[in-house]
Amino acid sequence: MATPQQLQLLAPLSGVLMPLDQVPDQVFSSRVIGDGLCIDPTSSTLCAPLAGVISNVQASGHAVSITDDNGVQVLMHIGLDTVNLAGKGFTRLVEEGQRVEEGEALIEFDADYIALNARSLLTLMLVVSGEPFTWLAPETGVVQNGQPLLSLNPSEVAADEPEEGEALFSKPLTLPNLNGLHARPAAVFAQAAKGFSASICLHKQQDSANAKSLVAIMALQTAHGDIVQVSAAGADAEVAIKTLVELLAAGCGEAVTVMAEVETVATDASSLKVLHGVCASAGSAFGQVVQIAQQTLEIIESGRGAQVEREHLSQALATAVLDLQQLRDQATGDTQADIFKAHQELLEDPSLLDQALALIDAGKSAGFAWRAATESTATLFKKLGNALLAERAADLADVGQRVLKLILGVEDQAMELPEGAILIAEQLTPSQTAGLDTRKVLGFATVGGGATSHVAILARAFGLPAICGLPVQVLALANGTRVLLDADQGELQLDPELAAIEQLQANRQRQKKRRQYELENAALAACTRDGHHVEITANIASLAEAEQAMTLGGEGVGLLRSEFLYLDRNHAPSHDEQASTYSAIARALGPARSLVVRTLDVGGDKPLAYVPMDRETNPFLGMRGIRLCLERPQLLRDQFKAILSSAGLARLHIMLPMVTQLSELRLARQLLEEEALAAGLTELPKLGIMIEVPAAALMADLFAPEVDFFSIGTNDLTQYTLAMDRDHPRLASQADSFHPSVLRLIAGTVKAAHAHGKWVGVCGALASEHLAVPLLLGLGVDELSVSVPLIPAIKAAVREVDLLDCQAIAQQVLGLESAGQVREALRLHHEATVDTSLVLEN
Numbered sequence: 001m002a003t004p005q006q007l008q009l010l011a012p013l014s015g016v017l018m019p020l021d022q023v024p025d026q027v028f029s030s031r032v033i034g035d036g037l038c039i040d041p042t043s044s045t046l047c048a049p050l051a052g053v054i055s056n057v058q059a060s061g062h063a064v065s066i067t068d069d070n071g072v073q074v075l076m077h078i079g080l081d082t083v084n085l086a087g088k089g090f091t092r093l094v095e096e097g098q099r100v101e102e103g104e105a106l107i108e109f110d111a112d113y114i115a116l117n118a119r120s121l122l123t124l125m126l127v128v129s130g131e132p133f134t135w136l137a138p139e140t141g142v143v144q145n146g147q148p149l150l151s152l153n154p155s156e157v158a159a160d161e162p163e164e165g166e167a168l169f170s171k172p173l174t175l176p177n178l179n180g181l182h183a184r185p186a187a188v189f190a191q192a193a194k195g196f197s198a199s200i201c202l203h204k205q206q207d208s209a210n211a212k213s214l215v216a217i218m219a220l221q222t223a224h225g226d227i228v229q230v231s232a233a234g235a236d237a238e239v240a241i242k243t244l245v246e247l248l249a250a251g252c253g254e255a256v257t258v259m260a261e262v263e264t265v266a267t268d269a270s271s272l273k274v275l276h277g278v279c280a281s282a283g284s285a286f287g288q289v290v291q292i293a294q295q296t297l298e299i300i301e302s303g304r305g306a307q308v309e310r311e312h313l314s315q316a317l318a319t320a321v322l323d324l325q326q327l328r329d330q331a332t333g334d335t336q337a338d339i340f341k342a343h344q345e346l347l348e349d350p351s352l353l354d355q356a357l358a359l360i361d362a363g364k365s366a367g368f369a370w371r372a373a374t375e376s377t378a379t380l381f382k383k384l385g386n387a388l389l390a391e392r393a394a395d396l397a398d399v400g401q402r403v404l405k406l407i408l409g410v411e412d413q414a415m416e417l418p419e420g421a422i423l424i425a426e427q428l429t430p431s432q433t434a435g436l437d438t439r440k441v442l443g444f445a446t447v448g449g450g451a452t453s454h455v456a457i458l459a460r461a462f463g464l465p466a467i468c469g470l471p472v473q474v475l476a477l478a479n480g481t482r483v484l485l486d487a488d489q490g491e492l493q494l495d496p497e498l499a500a501i502e503q504l505q506a507n508r509q510r511q512k513k514r515r516q517y518e519l520e521n522a523a524l525a526a527c528t529r530d531g532h533h534v535e536i537t538a539n540i541a542s543l544a545e546a547e548q549a550m551t552l553g554g555e556g557v558g559l560l561r562s563e564f565l566y567l568d569r570n571h572a573p574s575h576d577e578q579a580s581t582y583s584a585i586a587r588a589l590g591p592a593r594s595l596v597v598r599t600l601d602v603g604g605d606k607p608l609a610y611v612p613m614d615r616e617t618n619p620f621l622g623m624r625g626i627r628l629c630l631e632r633p634q635l636l637r638d639q640f641k642a643i644l645s646s647a648g649l650a651r652l653h654i655m656l657p658m659v660t661q662l663s664e665l666r667l668a669r670q671l672l673e674e675e676a677l678a679a680g681l682t683e684l685p686k687l688g689i690m691i692e693v694p695a696a697a698l699m700a701d702l703f704a705p706e707v708d709f710f711s712i713g714t715n716d717l718t719q720y721t722l723a724m725d726r727d728h729p730r731l732a733s734q735a736d737s738f739h740p741s742v743l744r745l746i747a748g749t750v751k752a753a754h755a756h757g758k759w760v761g762v763c764g765a766l767a768s769e770h771l772a773v774p775l776l777l778g779l780g781v782d783e784l785s786v787s788v789p790l791i792p793a794i795k796a797a798v799r800e801v802d803l804l805d806c807q808a809i810a811q812q813v814l815g816l817e818s819a820g821q822v823r824e825a826l827r828l829h830h831e832a833t834v835d836t837s838l839v840l841e842n
Contacts, residue, residue: 007068008136009049009150010102011143012076012125015041016362019139020124021379022355024372025080025184027253028124029379033075033187033214035133036126036150040362043145046076046107048100049125056219057106058083061090063183064106065128065215072152073129073215075183078109080120083179089113096219103146120301120368127152128214167201167233170245177254180222183214185252190214192247198234200244211244250472275470275492277445280456282488283465284508285442286501287420289481292428297404303365312366313356316406317347323402327434338542338564339395339430339457346399352377367407374400394448398429417441422483424474433458443485445470445492467492518792522553526798528777528806535783536795537594539763543581546588549788553795556594556651558711558785559763560585562639563602572635578642586649595650596711596761596785597643598690599636599668601625601657625658625690630667640675644685652685655711659689659696665706692716692764697745700752710753711785714764718742736819737766743779743814743822750780761785771826773797774833778810805833 018038023029028038052068062082065075078090089110094100115121127133133150137143177185193200193211200211204226209216211230222228228248232240303309324347327340346352352373359369378393378400405411417440427448443465459466465487474492477483484493484500493500526536537558538549546557565573565581586595602624629636643654656668669687676684691697692713700710714737719725721742724735746762753760761783766772768786770793776784777798786794809829813822 007050007070007072007152008148009074009125009127009133009152010047011039011145011147011149012046012049012106013039013041013123014043014145015039015123015143017138017140017143018122019376022359022372022376023080023122023124024120024368024375026375026379027184027187028077028080028126029376031126032191033124033183034126034128034130036074036124037139039123039125039143041078041111041121041123044109044111045105045145046078046109046123047145048102048104048106049074049076049149051100051102054094054096054098054100054106056215057092057094057096058182058218059221060085060087060179060182061092061107061109062087063218064094065218066100067129067215071129072127072131075124075126075128075215076106077124077126077183078107078121079114079118080122082114082118083182085114085118089117115302116300119299167199167231168237168241170230170241172227172229173245173248175222175224175226175228176249176251177222178224180224180226181217181220181252183218185254186217187214188252189244189247190217192244193240196232196234196236196240196243198232198237198240200230200232200240203229203231246471246473250475273494275445275474275494277467277470277490277492279466279487279490280446280468281443281459281464281466283443283463284484284486284488284504285422285465286482286484286496286504287422287442288418289424289477289479289483290417290421291475291477291479292423292425292432294401294426297367297401297408297410299367299371299404299408300365301368303360303363303368306361306363309360309364309366309369310357312407313360313370313403316366316370316403317353319406320399320403321347327431340434342567343395343399343402343430346396347403367404370403370407371400374403394427395430398431401429402431422485424477426472426475430458433462436462436464438462438464443487445474445485447472447474515793518796519552521796521799522792524553524795524799526555526795528798528801528803530802530804532777532803534777534781534798535594535761536791536798537596537761537783537785538788538791539785540585540788543584543588545788546585549791550588552788552791554788554791556589556596557585558594558596558761558783559655560595560597561601562597562643563600566600566602572638575638575642578639579645582643582646583649586646586652589650591648591650593650594653595646596653596655596688596763598655598657599626599639599643600629602628626656626664626668627658630664633671636668637671637675640672641679644676644679644681647681647683647685653688653709654685655688655690655709657690657713658693658716659703660693661695662699662702662706665689665703669706690716690763691745691749692720694721694745697749700749701755704752704756704758707758709759709761710749711761711763711783712746712749712781714742714746714762714766717745717764721745734819736823737764737769738772738775738819738822738826740814740816740818740822743775743810746776746781747779747810747814754780759783768794770794770797771823771830774801774806774829775810775813775822775826777801777803778806778808801833805829 018040020036020038021029023038027033048066050066050068052066054064055067055073056065060083062079063075063077065073067073091108093105093107111121131152133152136148136151143149181189190212201208202211202217204220204222207220209220230241230244321344324340324344328337355373356369359372360366374396378396417437419440421441423441423444425446427446428444445467447470456466465485467485467487467490470492482495484496484504486493525533527533535555537556538554539559540546540549540557541561541564565578589595623631646652659665672687673684686708688707688709688711689696689703690713691710696703718737719735722735722739750760759782762776762781763785767784768790773794784794813825816822816825
């Protein structure tokens with residue numbers, strides 16, 4: 001068979017080319033539907049960019065697909081949200097199955113009507129069959145109808161063999177989408193279906209479509225209220241059906257009104273008794289569901305002159321900065337204030353402003369330009385494949401919405417909340433969370449977000465239990481549904497039994513008494529019942545946290561995250577700023593307490609605006625931590641010099657992150673010695689490394705002679721050992737630091753350090769887990785550096801155990817095969833050996 005010839009795609013109309021990244025619609029800009037181009041049209045007839053057969057033309061006339069003889073499929077979509085026009089402004093000139101030649105007219109449209117009545121007139125041409133292409137013209141600028149734009153190389157691709165086996169069918173489901181499965185929700189559905197090996201079909205009455213084909217789904221011509229079913233055949237058929245039915249019920253990414261009872265969301269109604277997610281903020285609560293939806297904003301695309309629109313944007317940005325400053329001033333702690341400081345920094349980002357101003361100068365309104373700039377940048381963050389950057393995308397969306405409302409003069413919708421509200425949302429924003437009435441809100445549960453998101457941080461600051469990563473069917477729960485939010489277990493229980501509610505209330509009473517006891521005894525030393533002392537220190541990122549740690553009984557600082565001085569700003573901190581901050585923190589501790597300063601731990605997952613870095617496919621495995629600092633040694637020298645200025649004010653320790661090789665340690669030590677000599681210091685501070693990469697743990701016996709201490713970062717050590725992103729919503733529950741493989745690396749590290757007379761701390765999240773205290777003590781860990789609010793609780797936990805018992809349980813769990821087994825063994829050990837009833841009575 002002959003190889004298919006190179007194929008050219010012509011411009012389907014005249015206009016101005018615009019990068020796909022700047023299209024203010026995430027499904028298009030993130031290329032879920034397919035890669036291609038966007039044209040802001042100056043003509044009003046859509047023409048065929050290639051010869052082929054019309055494989056689909058929407059009844060509303062706003063979109064059409066062509067398939068050529070080699071199977072290349074091209075979708076053209078006129079405007080954004082134009083499906084809502086229900087065909088007004090469009091005249092279809094072709095029908096499905098009709099053969100067309102390149103340049104033949106397909107659809108005529110009334111550009112003025114669409115510009116006034118739809119979100120945008122921007123027109124997309126996308127290669128939905130996935131063939132790569134090269135540009136035949138500049139990617140921006142004016143183009144004429146019929147001008148060659150793209151060159152494709154179609155290839156012979158063998159069709160996937162259909163999965164064998166009997167097909168399973170879902171229950172019938174009523175489509176909630178106002179305009180059926182048009183391009184956007186169809187693309188989301190097809191993308192999800194492609195994640196399964198099973199053969200999957202979507203059925204509407206007697207018609208069916210390959211669920212992995214966008215064009216086939218659109219050809220079903222579904223409408224609001226249609227009854228559909230999903231069928232699947234293959235090994236993962238059951239999971240595919242359950243996932244895809246949930247997606248359909250939730251609107252496939254569109255805001256919808258739930259049309260059916262919750263029981264229709266899943267194939268098995270009993271599975272809805274408990275929904276599983278990931279703990280974002282510990283605790284539990286019983287209350288009623290309150291669904292929170294994002295406010296819809298109507299934006300006109302065309303501007304009223306560049307000067308007028310620039311002024312609108314400038315005024316809105318200035319007001320937003322002031323509003324955020326008010327939120328910072330009202331914050332009850334540095335953590336909350338820093339979130340809104342970061343939002344202010346986003347508003348001052350020059351690249352964001354440049355994008356918006358360029359669109360304004362091209363004739364767009366301030367609102368349209370600002371939304372396009374923020375949405376395209378947020379999409380870029382999400383495409384980088386990094387959970388932390390994806391969460392910053394959520395912050396950018398929040399900031400974007402804040403400014404948009406100011407541009408449009410739209411007031412925030414007041415949330416009238418009942419008593420005992422459990423908020424349910426696809427994703428809450430930091431602004432929404434900061435304004436919660438905590439007298440009425442008992443907790444919240446979301447589909448999106450993560451345990452490190454700013455919303456999760458705010459929830460913990462407010463003491464509200466929260467779950468993220470729930471299945472989309474949670475959005476179908478009716479307001480007023482009684483739920484028990486058990487964030488500790490990552491569960492949302494629907495209509496719980498009375499016994500479960502009573503148990504929850506009893507547990508909360510015990511926890512309240514427990515916290516009171518812990519605070520009253522926070523100043524007591526952390527000594528086991530048989531006299532073994534363990535140092536309990538704090539993980540901090542500010543002077544305020546250092547001071548708070550001391551009032552809560554902290555015995556020092558086991559981790560000062562120095563990057564707080566470098567992030568969310570457009571220039572590096574000066575020497576004086578760094579030196580004064582380190583010195584102030586050291587003075588707060590005093591000469592008798594240890595201060596462990598971790599050198600700059602930034603990189604692909606935490607980029608610095610003022611340090612040029614290449615874009616990385618996998619930032620967690622790229623230039624970060626000590627690798628970045630040694631590549632830019634002056635950055636490390638400047639930091640060493642500033643840290644050394646606090647020598648003598650506390651027992652100073654310096655810790656290097658992400659070390660994997662002895663050469664990195666030796667080179668860093670050489671730079672430190674040179675800076676200490678230049679500063680006239682006769683004694684070096686203690687120098688240690690983070691153990692957070694399996695390579696360092698496995699070579700701890702070689703590192704130990706050359707360091708003064710180790711500190712184990714269990715968060716990264718876990719994700720690198722298990723090859724699981726700890727912030728991935730579907731893997732977070734499995735990326736568990738109690739996994740025996742992680743515990744064996746900790747045990748080996750401690751053994752190697754003690755053989756050379758060096759101490760070992762744990763500064764990762766495992767150190768802050770009450771259940772892990774006897775385990776870590778039993779493995780021989782000398783210091784636990786924990787989250788500041790948890791210092792009293794961890795000290796109390798140490799005082800309730802015997803070291804010999806701890807050593808016995810530690811050896812026992814090293815032989816287990818899963819994190820779940822370890823947790824259960826530790827729970828049983830706690831019940832058998834720790835009697836806290838006397839504690840609570842005294």
